[in-house]
Amino acid sequence: MTSELDARARDYLLRADGQEDVCLATYAPSSGDQRTTAVLTDLALPLEGERSVHGNASFSGSYVVRAASQAAAEGLGVALLHSHPQGAGWQAMSATDRDTERSYAHMAETVTGHPFVGMTLAGDMTWSARMWHCNSGHQDAESVRIVGTTLRVNWNGRLRPAPVTTSAQIRTISAWGEHVQADLARLRVLVVGVGTVGIDLAIRLVQAGVQDVSVMDFDTVEEVNLDRLLGATRIDAALFRSKSHIALRAMQAAATATRPVLTGYDLSICEPQGQRIALDYDVIFSCVDRPWARAVLNQLAYSDLIPVIDGGLAVDPFPIRGMRNATWRAHVITPGRPCLQCNGQIDGAHVARDRAGLLDDETYIKSAGLKAPARENVSLLAPSVTASMLGQFVSLVVAPGGLGTPDPLRFSLSTHTLEHMRVETLAGCAYEQAAGGGDRRANLTKEHPIADNARRQREAHARTMRVLVGRLAQNVADKASALIGNVLVGS
Ligand SMILES: [Zn+2]
Ligand SMILES: [Zn+2]
Numbered sequence: 001m002t003s004e005l006d007a008r009a010r011d012y013l014l015r016a017d018g019q020e021d022v023c024l025a026t027y028a029p030s031s032g033d034q035r036t037t038a039v040l041t042d043l044a045l046p047l048e049g050e051r052s053v054h055g056n057a058s059f060s061g062s063y064v065v066r067a068a069s070q071a072a073a074e075g076l077g078v079a080l081l082h083s084h085p086q087g088a089g090w091q092a093m094s095a096t097d098r099d100t101e102r103s104y105a106h107m108a109e110t111v112t113g114h115p116f117v118g119m120t121l122a123g124d125m126t127w128s129a130r131m132w133h134c135n136s137g138h139q140d141a142e143s144v145r146i147v148g149t150t151l152r153v154n155w156n157g158r159l160r161p162a163p164v165t166t167s168a169q170i171r172t173i174s175a176w177g178e179h180v181q182a183d184l185a186r187l188r189v190l191v192v193g194v195g196t197v198g199i200d201l202a203i204r205l206v207q208a209g210v211q212d213v214s215v216m217d218f219d220t221v222e223e224v225n226l227d228r229l230l231g232a233t234r235i236d237a238a239l240f241r242s243k244s245h246i247a248l249r250a251m252q253a254a255a256t257a258t259r260p261v262l263t264g265y266d267l268s269i270c271e272p273q274g275q276r277i278a279l280d281y282d283v284i285f286s287c288v289d290r291p292w293a294r295a296v297l298n299q300l301a302y303s304d305l306i307p308v309i310d311g312g313l314a315v316d317p318f319p320i321r322g323m324r325n326a327t328w329r330a331h332v333i334t335p336g337r338p339c340l341q342c343n344g345q346i347d348g349a350h351v352a353r354d355r356a357g358l359l360d361d362e363t364y365i366k367s368a369g370l371k372a373p374a375r376e377n378v379s380l381l382a383p384s385v386t387a388s389m390l391g392q393f394v395s396l397v398v399a400p401g402g403l404g405t406p407d408p409l410r411f412s413l414s415t416h417t418l419e420h421m422r423v424e425t426l427a428g429c430a431y432e433q434a435a436g437g438g439d440r441r442a443n444l445t446k447e448h449p450i451a452d453n454a455r456r457q458r459e460a461h462a463r464t465m466r467v468l469v470g471r472l473a474q475n476v477a478d479k480a481s482a483l484i485g486n487v488l489v490g491s
Pocket of ligand 2: 338429432
């Protein structure tokens with residue numbers, strides 16, 4: 001849910017007189033590859049006589065019927081929210097809670113077509129949640145996420161226990177304490193695009209102890225990437241390795257968690273399966289420069305309430321020699337902050353051209369008088385972009401000084417000035433208005449011929465004897481190196 005909805009629910013459910021209370025809410029399902037999220041869209045407060053408070057709270061069946069019918073009309077599901085004013089942390093259900101929720105689960109699902117969701121708010125403001133399935137009882141949620149200029153996650157400690165900290169993380173933990181580290185390390189983080197900045201970010205995240213970090217990129221390592229892609233070698237270019245393979249290898253070497261879960265996807269976020277996988281994550285780093293990919297991520301930040309940390313570098317060379325300036329930006333795309341379209345980072349017409357494949361058509365680019373996608377990139381400046389984006393991540397999840405993510409930031413290299421951009425959401429912004437839409441989002445994904453082609457070419461190369469033998473040798477060397485590590489330091 002958004003921080004704004006969380007505040008309203010708290011106001012209502014945590015009463016001044018300390019009694020329990022109850023209300024209904026509507027939600028939109030958000031279906032990932034492995035995970036289903038109920039994105040709360042609004043409270044459906046009781047009308048006069050629909051609920052009564054008497055130490056415990058009770059409500060009438062007609063209240064549930066009314067809320068479920070309203071939800072169904074909008075294609076939404078319904079959730080029952082109640083408070084445990086004396087409780088702290090993730091709450092177990094009482095026998096009454098279980099009986100009450102079970103008794104409405106079937107009706108709510110029949111009316112809305114979506115599973116009934118139960119949520120409990122403890123007096124210390126921790127949420128817990130479960131999803132009811134008509135015939136098979138309930139399933140506890142793994143987490144409840146509250147999303148705005150900060151990301152607050154309430155974890156179900158049974159399904160997602162705090163990771164064991166390791167001696168390699170002592171310096172990190174001393175910066176913010178075990179509790180913050182336990183919250184941060186449990187986040188599922190996806191890095192989309194593992195070029196110069198993305199690979200750098202992914203390595204930093206796993207070094208800091210984040211357990212679940214995945215990378216997504218369909219591209220192949222080429223000779224021209226070697227001036228700036230951390231961990232990539234000439235051999236990788238000769239063996240046509242994918243960027244996600246290189247990133248994964250570097251992450252495996254750098255991870256400090258005891259049980260890291262690291263995955264590489266040779267996909268584009270613009271492909272249906274790429275987007276589905278992204279919906280399994282709590283935070284996404286956007287390290288892609290193409291407008292279509294950034295538009296897909298911009299949408300998910302609001303429709304599915306997954307904060308997207310976006311950034312990039314623009315180099316402005318003089319036509320003959322030298323450099324006029326370089327600027328880099330970093331911003332978190334999340335409810336409460338302007339989207340990429342409002343802050344001028346993507347343009348609707350450009351997104352449509354990219355989606356139609358026209359930005360890769362040189363004849364079209366020339367005839368339409370457009371500028372080809374920028375190719376300049378500087379290894380020496382990439383760490384500054386990484387640093388800005390990681391700073392935004394820390395503000396989002398750790399909130400130093402109680403402050404969350406700032407306004408969009410822009411750094412200008414020529415003068416070394418950092419500018420806080422005063423950007424407002426534009427009236428009628430379709431992305432931000434569709435907040436909480438979940439699976440009802442407009443579909444921006446489709447088949448991606450360039451990603452397909454990159455994968456096909458890699459497969460073709462992999463069948464040649466030279467690459468086949470080379471990869472085999474490299475894999476054996478990597479395994480041997482991992483084995484030596486295990487023998488020396490244990491696994
Ligand atoms: Zn209860
Ligand atoms: Zn916007």
